[in-house]
Amino acid sequence: EAGVAQSPRYKIIEKRQSVAFWCNPISGHATLYWYQQILGQGPKLLIQFQNNGVVDDSQLPKDRFSAERLKGVDSTLKIQPAKLEDSAVYLCASNRDSQETQYFGPGTRLLVL
Amino acid sequence: KQEVTQIPAALSVPEGENLVLNCSFTDSAIYNLQWFRQDPGKGLTSLLLIQSSQREQTSGRLNASLDKSSGRSTLYIAASQPGDSATYLCAGGTSYGKLTFGQGTILTVHP
Numbered sequence: 001e002a003g004v005a006q007s008p009r010y011k012i013i014e015k016r017q018s019v020a021f022w023c024n025p026i027s028g029h030a031t032l033y034w035y036q037q038i039l040g041q042g043p044k045l046l047i048q049f050q051n052n053g054v055v056d057d058s059q060l061p062k063d064r065f066s067a068e069r070l071k072g073v074d075s076t077l078k079i080q081p082a083k084l085e086d087s088a089v090y091l092c093a094s095n096r097d098s099q100e101t102q103y104f105g106p107g108t109r110l111l112v113l
Numbered sequence: 114k115q116e117v118t119q120i121p122a123a124l125s126v127p128e129g130e131n132l133v134l135n136c137s138f139t140d141s142a143i144y145n146l147q148w149f150r151q152d153p154g155k156g157l158t159s160l161l162l163i164q165s166s167q168r169e170q171t172s173g174r175l176n177a178s179l180d181k182s183s184g185r186s187t188l189y190i191a192a193s194q195p196g197d198s199a200t201y202l203c204a205g206g207t208s209y210g211k212l213t214f215g216q217g218t219i220l221t222v223h224p
Contacts, residue, residue, distance in 0.1 A: 042216050043202075048209075048211065091157070101159040104157040
């Protein structure tokens, strides 16, 4: 069974630029999560999807971050415009049922200069 | 609002030693408690998941306990090996799947 796929693995941009990350969850997993992990900290949930609907986006900075999962499968997370403090690893995770363990992708490491 | 704290922040032990990692949480209405491992530059790997109705879970050399009344969980690693070196994260989970993570414990097991 293929794991959670994410791309790109690394991205360097300048502040005020835009960036997008892509995630393809494990086949059949209805729930998809995006986390932000700043160096030295644990991951923080940004947004949770159940199929193509949003379950929780209470910690998503909606003035600059957006995410979509249009067909209930893969998902895109966008930052526009980026700030220096957005430098972090962005992790995608999925599970078949929200009460089961989550499976994480390798993450996208973003550096904003 | 759930807050999760892990102690110690870092731990260095010789190979073969038994060790305990600690995790505390503020909201006792926790649905489950999960322990993850993170290797440098990689995503998280789930180690153990304890439901709120359970007291402990075991997998190989790992044993995790949960005490909701005191707001604590421990991860016990028996006979540690250099391959166990990684960051260990605990997370409190809600019924709809939201995880709140601690900041992690960086474990180094030296030969």
